[in-house]
Amino acid sequence: MYEAFYGFREKPFSLLPDPSFLYFSKKHRMAFAMLEYGLENQAGFTVISGGIGTGKTTLIRHLLNQMQHNTTVGLISNTHQSFGELLQWILLAFNLEHKGMSKVEMYQAFVDFMIGEYARGRRTVLIVDEAQNMSAETLEELRMLSNVNADKDQVLQVILVGQEELRDTLRRPDLVQFAQRIAVDYQLTPLTVEETTELIRHRLAVAGGSPELFTDAACAAVHHYSGGTPRLVNLICDTTLVYGFADQRETIDADLVHEVAREKQAGGLFPTTAPPPAAGEPEPPAAVTESESSARPQPDADTMPRAGALNPTPANREETPAETPALRHRLRLAVIGESPVLRRHLRRLIEPFGIEVVAELPLEAAGQGDIDPAQLDMLLVDMDDQAQASAGALCDLITEWNLPVLFNDSQLTQQSLDGNAPAFGNKLVAKLASLLPDHTADLRVVSGSGEPR
Numbered sequence: 001m002y003e004a005f006y007g008f009r010e011k012p013f014s015l016l017p018d019p020s021f022l023y024f025s026k027k028h029r030m031a032f033a034m035l036e037y038g039l040e041n042q043a044g045f046t047v048i049s050g051g052i053g054t055g056k057t058t059l060i061r062h063l064l065n066q067m068q069h070n071t072t073v074g075l076i077s078n079t080h081q082s083f084g085e086l087l088q089w090i091l092l093a094f095n096l097e098h099k100g101m102s103k104v105e106m107y108q109a110f111v112d113f114m115i116g117e118y119a120r121g122r123r124t125v126l127i128v129d130e131a132q133n134m135s136a137e138t139l140e141e142l143r144m145l146s147n148v149n150a151d152k153d154q155v156l157q158v159i160l161v162g163q164e165e166l167r168d169t170l171r172r173p174d175l176v177q178f179a180q181r182i183a184v185d186y187q188l189t190p191l192t193v194e195e196t197t198e199l200i201r202h203r204l205a206v207a208g209g210s211p212e213l214f215t216d217a218a219c220a221a222v223h224h225y226s227g228g229t230p231r232l233v234n235l236i237c238d239t240t241l242v243y244g245f246a247d248q249r250e251t252i253d254a255d256l257v258h259e260v261a262r263e264k265q266a267g268g269l270f271p272t273t274a275p276p277p278a279a280g281e282p283e284p285p286a287a288v289t290e291s292e293s294s295a296r297p298q299p300d301a302d303t304m305p306r307a308g309a310l311n312p313t314p315a316n317r318e319e320t321p322a323e324t325p326a327l328r329h330r331l332r333l334a335v336i337g338e339s340p341v342l343r344r345h346l347r348r349l350i351e352p353f354g355i356e357v358v359a360e361l362p363l364e365a366a367g368q369g370d371i372d373p374a375q376l377d378m379l380l381v382d383m384d385d386q387a388q389a390s391a392g393a394l395c396d397l398i399t400e401w402n403l404p405v406l407f408n409d410s411q412l413t414q415q416s417l418d419g420n421a422p423a424f425g426n427k428l429v430a431k432l433a434s435l436l437p438d439h440t441a442d443l444r445v446v447s448g449s450g451e452p453r
Contacts, residue, residue, distance in 0.1 A: 002245035003207075012207035013238035015231060017055075019062035021206050023199040023230075027188055028055060034186045035063050035159065039071075039125065042154040043183035044146055047170065048161045049132075050188030051418040053231025056161050057129055059188075070122050077129040086141050090126060111148055114155045125157045132162035136172055143178045164418045189341060189417070190228030193220055199233060214240075217254035225261045239264065331432065332375060334359045337382030342413045346382060349416070349425035350432070373401040378435060384410040404435040 003011060012021070024032070031048055038046035050056050057077075067073060074093030087106040091098035096113055098106055114124050128134070134142075148155050160166065167187070170179050191199060197219035201211035214222070214237070222240075226232035240260045244252050335357055337343045343360040351357060359371050363383070379398065398405055408428065416424035 002241050005245050005248075006209050006213060006241065009208035011238065012203040012209060013234040013241070015234055015238075017058040017061050019058060019065055021203050022055070022058050022062050023202040025191055025195045025199070027191075027195075028059060031059055031186045031188055032063065034184045035059070036066075038159070038184035039123075039157065041183070042123075043157060044154055045143075045178070045182045046157070046159045046184040047166065047182050048159070048186055048188070049164060049167050051190065051229065052163060053229045054188040054190065055230045056188060058230075060127060060129060060159075060161055064127075067125075072117050072122050072124050074124075074126045075129070076127070079128065079130045079133040086138050086145075090145075093126065094124075107145075110145070114148060118153065118155050123157065124155060125159065127159045127161065129161045130163075131160040132164075132166040132169070134166075134169075136169055136175055139169065139175060139178055143181060146181070164415060164420050191223070191230065191233070192228060193223045196220075196223040196226070196228055196233055199230060200237060203234075203237075214252045215254065218252050218257050221254040221257040221261075225257070236260065331355045331377050332358050333378040333380050333432070334361055334371060334376055335380050335382065336361045336363060337410060337413075338363050338384070339382070339410065342382055342410055342417065345413060345417045346380065346408075346428075350380075350429055353429045355429070355432070373403060376401070376403055378432065379403050379405045380408060380432065381405060382408050382410045382413055406431055406435055 003009070014021070022028070035046060035048065037043075048056055048059070060075075064073065064075070072094070074090060076089050076093050079089075085103070085106075087103060087110065088098050090110060091106055094110075094113060096109060098109075101109065117124050128142075142158060146154075146156050146158060164187075169175065170182070197216065200214050200219050200222065204213055205211045218240075222233055222236050226236055236257065240252055240257050243256055243260050247256075249256065331354065333355060335343045335346050337346070337360075340360070340362070347357045347360060358375055361371075363381075379401070412421060412424060415421040
């Protein structure tokens with residue numbers, strides 16, 4: 001439609017997982033390097049996880065294109081809750097006969113196939129996409145199937161690719177033996193503003209167009225509405241090009257991106273991670289740095305539709321509490337945590353409730369800054385099991401500052417960032433409010449939508 005007008009050979013922002021358009025951000029380079037490492041070092045199990053639309057499937061397609069000729073690959077890409085018999089799917093993935101065979105016969109057929117490939121000097125690799133849909137029982141069956149080894153060589157290598165739920169399943173106590181077999185594990189996270197800009201310009205160039213078609217401000221606006229999720233970046237950019245073609249615009253600016261987000265969100269079918277400004281309201285700043293973007297108050301990301309959930313229902317959303325405390329006067333706190341991404345996400349969640357984040361500090365440097373504890377009312381500490389090394393210094397700091405402290409599990413923060421904990425922001429604010437002394441701030445009751453009653 002717009003390809004000829006903008007000089008493209010093909011659509012630059014197709015939603016199909018096309019490896020030729022793959023943009024290697026630092027995260028994607030690391031994920032691909034881990035995949036290659038797992039293959040070369042005969043890792044029994046490799047796990048790549050990430051939120052919806054972060055580029056996992058495209059990464060796997062690129063890996064398939066780079067596979068060596070001495071590798072036999074089977075791909076299962078349509079797992080679902082009623083997955084059925086695992087061995088049937090595996091035999092189908094490798095083009096092996098399975099009809100009318102018993103489970104024992106299917107097992108023996110696959111073992112014979114793997115041993116035959118090994119005897120011919122070939123490696124057998126099974127890739128399971130959307131693996132979060134596999135039950136714990138199916139994963140355990142897969143582990144048992146991988147027990148076939150030859151001397152020091154791994155006869156079968158398995159790559160599991162899935163959403164955050166896959167990691168949750170693998171953490172189950174009954175899958176501890178499976179987890180111990182995972183040699184390579186990497187999680188993809190959303191892109192930064194700079195990476196989003198590079199992604200947009202990379203795809204424009206690959207399609208044969210001008211990399212400068214989208215202004216810097218337009219790219220920043222795309223990041224604002226997409227949250228750095230590559231699939232949403234493509235969706236917003238593709239729609240914006242349609243609008244630009246309709247208006248015969250030679251350059252895509254931030255105003256057009258805002259217009260697209262506003263009109264599409266109004267229709268209820270546009271899964272952006274941030275709302276567009278209402279008519280008459282000022283547009284959000286477009287040309288922003290990463291730090292400015294993270295500091296800007298935004299609505300609770302947990303209350304927004306997730307990608308893939310165009311019409312959220314109680315079946316795919318956690319119920320949001322009907323009443324959530326909010327603050328009439330600004331509560332001042334410092335967010336302390338190891339991950340800068342998770343610290344920024346916590347800031348985004350709590351600032352719309354009238355909470356002022358005075359500082360974001362890493363665990364190991366929490367007591368080394370120039371922060372006056374008199375400027376704070378509370379500390380929010382985001383911790384995981386790996387934070388033991390900083391626990392002593394953190395305890396000393398808490399004792400010295402003598403402030404209320406809320407300890408939060410960083411795994412919950414990560415789930416919220418990935419869109420898997422819709423009510424996390426409201427619950428977090430409620431917990432913060434419960435720690436307040438009566439004289440610190442007055443509370444009012446706010447409905448689940450964020451409007452005071």
